[in-house]
Amino acid sequence: EPEVTQTPSHQVTQMGQEVILRCVPISNHLYFYWYRQILGQKVEFLVSFYNNEISEKSEIFDDQFSVERPDGSNFTLKIRSTKLEDSAMYFCASSGWSEKLFFGSGTQLSVL
């Protein structure tokens, strides 16, 4: 079965540094998402992306965050200046025309 692939699985960074989380969605999918889960809490929506633009974003997705699909296969989430509270598991997901979302295994981001 096709998979959503996320790299790296773990990322440690210093507060104030920029990080880029990478995702390779399933190849024929059209919709792409980022979610995050702070340890012990619910999974929260960050942003959805369709047709090379953001289609929806949450209040969490402020100016420090950006997404990009640079080459037609990768889908990246950039955090410009990380804060301690950005520490979380970040999940990429993709979907085709159906409502079924396929999630990646996540990137655990630790901000020190």
Place this chain on the structure above:
Amino acid sequence: AQTVTQSQPEMSVQEAETVTLSCTYDTSESDYYLFWYKQPPSRQMILVIRQEAYKQQNATENRFSVNFQKAAKSFSLKISDSQLGDAAMYFCAYRSVQGGSEKLVFGKGMKLTVNP
């Protein structure tokens, strides 16, 4: 805005027995999707089962079935013949059909322990 509530933070079940996980939601929409996701210790989110609100028939996937009560806005998950591999966090989630919102709204999750 839609909300999803999972009021039981933890449950346990004996191997081979049946357990029901509860979920309620709040929405003013008439058509939507509901999902149950499983999150094992590896933390990957795995889709267990989904239900379309316009369908009256409850969804079933092997040992997993739902009891969807639209009027009560209730969406419970029944796991039959529980197995050790079923131990995980389970999240209930809602997704709109109308209005263009594609996001999933998750509940807080429930930790299921399966005892041998």
